[in-house]
Amino acid sequence: MKVRTNLLIGGTLFALVVAAGVLAPWLAHTDPIMDANLMNAELPPDHEFWFGTDGQGRDIYSRVLHGARISLTVGIVSQLINSVIGVCLGLSAGYWGGWWDDVVNGLTNLMLAVPSLVFALAIMAILSPGLTSLLIALGLTNWSYTCRLSRASTLSLKSLGYVQAAKMLGYGDVRIMATQILPNILGPIIVIGTLGMGGAVLAEASLSFLGLGIRPPSPSWGSMLSDARDQITTAPWISIFPGLAIFTTVLGLNLLGDGLRDILDPQSRARRA
Amino acid sequence: MLPFVVKRLLQTAPILLAVALLIFVLFSVIPGTFASSMSDDGHSVLDTQVMERMNHELGLDDPVQVRFAKYVGQLARLDLGTSFRSRQPVATVLAERMWPTLKLAFTAMVFAILLGVPLGFLAALKPGSLLDTASMVLAISGLSLPQFWLGLLLMYLFALSLGWLPSFGYGDGGFRNLVLPSVALGVAPMALLARTTRAAVLEIMNADFVRTARSKGMSEGRVVRWHLTRNALVIVLTTIGLQFGSVIGQAVVVEKLFSWPGLGSLLVDSVSLRDIPVVQGCILFIVLFFLLINMLVDVLCAVIDPRIKYS
Numbered sequence: 001m002k003v004r005t006n007l008l009i010g011g012t013l014f015a016l017v018v019a020a021g022v023l024a025p026w027l028a029h030t031d032p033i034m035d036a037n038l039m040n041a042e043l044p045p046d047h048e049f050w051f052g053t054d055g056q057g058r059d060i061y062s063r064v065l066h067g068a069r070i071s072l073t074v075g076i077v078s079q080l081i082n083s084v085i086g087v088c089l090g091l092s093a094g095y096w097g098g099w100w101d102d103v104v105n106g107l108t109n110l111m112l113a114v115p116s117l118v119f120a121l122a123i124m125a126i127l128s129p130g131l132t133s134l135l136i137a138l139g140l141t142n143w144s145y146t147c148r149l150s151r152a153s154t155l156s157l158k159s160l161g162y163v164q165a166a167k168m169l170g171y172g173d174v175r176i177m178a179t180q181i182l183p184n185i186l187g188p189i190i191v192i193g194t195l196g197m198g199g200a201v202l203a204e205a206s207l208s209f210l211g212l213g214i215r216p217p218s219p220s221w222g223s224m225l226s227d228a229r230d231q232i233t234t235a236p237w238i239s240i241f242p243g244l245a246i247f248t249t250v251l252g253l254n255l256l257g258d259g260l261r262d263i264l265d266p267q268s269r270a271r272r273a
Numbered sequence: 274m275l276p277f278v279v280k281r282l283l284q285t286a287p288i289l290l291a292v293a294l295l296i297f298v299l300f301s302v303i304p305g306t307f308a309s310s311m312s313d314d315g316h317s318v319l320d321t322q323v324m325e326r327m328n329h330e331l332g333l334d335d336p337v338q339v340r341f342a343k344y345v346g347q348l349a350r351l352d353l354g355t356s357f358r359s360r361q362p363v364a365t366v367l368a369e370r371m372w373p374t375l376k377l378a379f380t381a382m383v384f385a386i387l388l389g390v391p392l393g394f395l396a397a398l399k400p401g402s403l404l405d406t407a408s409m410v411l412a413i414s415g416l417s418l419p420q421f422w423l424g425l426l427l428m429y430l431f432a433l434s435l436g437w438l439p440s441f442g443y444g445d446g447g448f449r450n451l452v453l454p455s456v457a458l459g460v461a462p463m464a465l466l467a468r469t470t471r472a473a474v475l476e477i478m479n480a481d482f483v484r485t486a487r488s489k490g491m492s493e494g495r496v497v498r499w500h501l502t503r504n505a506l507v508i509v510l511t512t513i514g515l516q517f518g519s520v521i522g523q524a525v526v527v528e529k530l531f532s533w534p535g536l537g538s539l540l541v542d543s544v545s546l547r548d549i550p551v552v553q554g555c556i557l558f559i560v561l562f563f564l565l566i567n568m569l570v571d572v573l574c575a576v577i578d579p580r581i582k583y584s
Contacts, residue, residue, distance in 0.1 A: 110291050113563060116519075117525060121525065121541070122296060125545075205419050205421075210525070210529055211545070212544065212545070225419075232428065233433050247417055250417040250419070251413065254413055254417050
């Protein structure tokens with residue numbers, strides 16, 4: 001029963017955000033960057049500006065919709081990079097063992113010792129702010145859990161009969177990893193990926209809030225909030241809506257991840273029952 | 274016990290060195306130096322001669338391998354270098370900024386532990402109850418909140434609207450200034466601790482030794498005290514140790530929001546100014562702190578759980 005609730009609510013919230021991002025050009029009332037009008041600055045929400053306007057008189061509703069595109073792009077792409085790195089390293093380390101395993105283990109321990117936001121911050125200091133840099137910074141700093149998990153599952157699978165049989169049939173190492181092992185460890189990795197996507201959305205918002213991610217005037221939720229702090233007494237709605245958008249997205253992804261875990265990760269289901 | 278501590282300490286040294294190497298490599302590939310970033314900002318254009326002189330003074334025109342050798346040599350003598358901007362030793366700057374951050378991180382963790390652990394524990398004792406559902410909804414919401422947004426809302430509500438607490442700044446470093454930033458920082462680890470505690474207690478509740486204890490007629494209070502608490506504590510402690518890492522990481526954002534004069538705001542400012550020695554020092558300190566906390570947790574776990582050997 002609870003499984004269904006998680007999946008249903010999480011899936012709905014996430015679908016809502018995806019729809020907002022995809023349909024942004026049609027749903028938005030104004031252009032998120034160009035339509036500034038100081039005559040309309042800091043208007044509270046009303047029937048014309050549903051979420052009010054910001055300090056430059058831009059429609060916050062339109063900006064929040066377009067912000068979904070940035071957040072989703074960063075969340076999905078950077079987590080995909082992380083998952084691919086984690087799976088490749090973890091699978092090969094678990095399968096081949098030896099010195100390669102030691103190298104991967106050392107790298108993973110190193111990554112775990114540096115808090116990922118601090119690491120991403122350091123990378124952003126080197127690259128100039130912008131979408132591509134963010135994808136690199138967040139895509140390279142959060143693969144350690146995926147790597148550990150794929151390594152551990154590979155270790156437990158590689159001695160099983162069907163993997164040994166594939167070896168007897170003369171399959172190459174890469175073919176065994178891709179066709180015999182990968183499909184069987186994918187479930188928990190998808191779960192971690194979903195949760196990691198939420199983390200990446202939060203990290204993007206944090207970095208943009210600090211002025212080190214997406215730069216204004218691009219409508220990133222984080223950078224919208226960083227403008228809002230100074231206006232919080234005169235125009236609190238500027239702070240509220242972008243934050244709600246981040247919260248909705250991340251909550252959706254977290255619930256979805258929890259729901260998927262119950263389905264895809266049989267071990268944790270046994271633990272719960 | 275002592276050999277165990279020494280051994281764990283020795284294990285952290287290579288990681289620290291690897292982190293030093295990693296951040297050195299990262300920062301030696303940056304195009305542009307401190308001098309060029311000073312001329313980028315528009316209002317102080319430096320000519321080429323001045324830039325060359327600054328680079329020479331700061332030792333930035335040496336080849337990379339020379340700079341790394343110098344850097345490791347300095348590290349070995351616990352010298353973290355000199356800040357490009359303030360020309361003060363990095364160690365002095367760090368020592369100054371360290372306490373506000375430690376204070377903030379520890380208060381946030383105390384808040385998280387005092388609220389999160391009992392919540393998870395009570396939820397697990399009655400799975401499926403109203404309390405259980407409510408606390409798990411609270412936990413997943415807490416994990417999904419952007420901390421700086423929560424901070425912004427707290428600031429608006431308790432400082433600007435109600436006027437109960439100062440809205441930002443360090444003040445005299447007293448409790449009143451500490452409340453809002455540490456709650457903003459502590460909600461996420463609280464949520465995670467509640468979830469972990471609940472999962473740990475639920476798992477142990479179904480373990481064979483608990484069933485044995487119950488069936489031999491042990492009172493419920495004793496089962497909870499002797500079997501559940503002690504076993505769950507190890508998992509909870511490990512989570513607390515790991516959470517310190519993300520708390521220190523997130524402190525960067527929360528400190529910036531509340532203008533808290535700690536390592537986090539120092540790191541962000543130094544990153545935008547390309548004050549590399551300070552950035553390196555901050556990251557090294559953060560990693561060292563995180564490793565030490567986790568070592569402490571390992572030792573504590575070994576004390577609590579006799580099955581863990583000191584070796």
